[in-house]
Amino acid sequence: MTQAIVVEGLRKKFGHREVLHGLDFAVERGTVFGVIGPNGAGKTTTMRCLLDIIRPSAGSIAVLGEDPRRAGTGLRRRIGYLPGELHLENRTTGRRMLEHFEAISGPVQPGYIDQLAERLDLDLDRQSRKLSKGNKQKLGLLQAFMHQPELLVLDEPTSGLDPLVQQVFHAMVREAVDGGATVFLSSHVLSEVQQAADAVAILRDGEIVTVSTVEALRTAAVRQLRFTSTGIEAPDVGALLGRVPGVANIAVRELPADGHAAGTVEATATLSGHVQPLVQELARLNLTDLVLEEPDLEEAVLTLYTGTSPAPGHGEGPGSNNASGSGSRPAARKEGAHRA
Structure with missing residues (x-):
């Protein structure tokens, strides 16, 4: 299986x-x-x-x-289990507690507990009531991992x-x-x-x-795009970006001649989807500057949390549900071998 x-x-x-x-x-x-x-x-x-x-x-x-x-x-x-709310016996040491867990979970390789404790910088001979929240969490991790x-x-x-x-x-x-x-x-x-x-x-x-x-x-998260180019008019830049799948919020303006080469155009946009089609189109331009920010995964996931949909035309992404669901609940889409 x-x-x-x-x-x-x-x-x-x-x-x-x-x-x-x-x-x-x-x-x-x-x-x-x-x-x-x-x-x-x-x-x-x-x-x-x-x-x-x-x-x-x-x-x-x-x-x-x-x-x-x-x-x-x-x-x-x-199975090794670490609960979200970890409650430990306060009147014993971490070492004694792990001995108890070992009797329940099965044999532990000799020396492995001390090896994990050293990696986690955890003193097993202190009473658990004297441990900080972080050290209690380390003890919880150790008991989950110790029997491999x-x-x-x-x-x-x-x-x-x-x-x-x-x-x-x-x-x-x-x-x-x-x-x-x-x-x-x-x-x-x-x-x-x-x-x-x-x-x-x-x-x-x-x-x-x-x-x-x-x-x-x-891939599906939104990237911020900004570039400048010479030798092309603003409407042509807008038309070029409009051909790229996933590009939205396009704004193009001609920069003043003072401080810039004549005919310099600045463009900003957002990109959701694959980068390659954008690169192919931008290769046609005489670029003088280009910034493509890392995708904002936090924003992408927050969109899913709140239930709002991404802008249309962004292709399949974490917000696109193409599997059938029941009622009005959002259906989960399949990704590789994992089902939801």
Whole structure:
């Protein structure tokens, strides 16, 4: 089986309020799958359903080829879990706590706990009540990784970590994946998922808006374009840019002769989509300056959060839903081997 997680029609109700509305997605083995969304989107509820901490109201779940509702402790020992709200026993040391977790999760390679603690700069012999929030988070990460599980489920894993430790965490994730593990992580911080994930699901109000790769998000995000050119009139520049797919908000003006060569034109626009067609058209010009900014992924994802659509003509991107859905809810589009 090539898929570590398969979720179909996942729904969850608390009383009369439904918080997950029929989620469908799959996670390939040996990949990092990120779920990003604002607080309250349903990320933690989805993870708890995967781990059988709470039971879904409808739908089916397969984790490492098994139904988590029936697999029992054998499946749980194959999983490393970091909850979003980590509660630790205050009257013991980190080392004693990890010994307890080891008895539950299964054997740990000798010396591996100390090796991870050194990488994370964590003192295991201090009582947990004396640990800062960041050090408690390190302890949570250590207990998730220490038995080298097949699947890591990490809820807001870098919360409270300083930037240097975040880099250590990302290295640990990549090493786990290189060793054959699968990582399912959630965040409301795009940069965290952008750095770690192979595929990204955008979750909003209990529904998956889209599943995409980070590269596809980058391609679809809006870039700001500005250039100057000589030897061409402003209307011709506007017509040239108008032929490029994904170019919008075009503004062209002729610059005054003082300080610029005669016949200098400045143009600004936005680009959403592939760069190559733009480059081919700009090659026809005598450019004197060109600026094409990095795409604003934060803006692209915020657009998905708020439910507004990108401007028409931008092609397929993270906001384009070309799979059938039910009712008025946005359907998620397929990206590669991942389904949503």
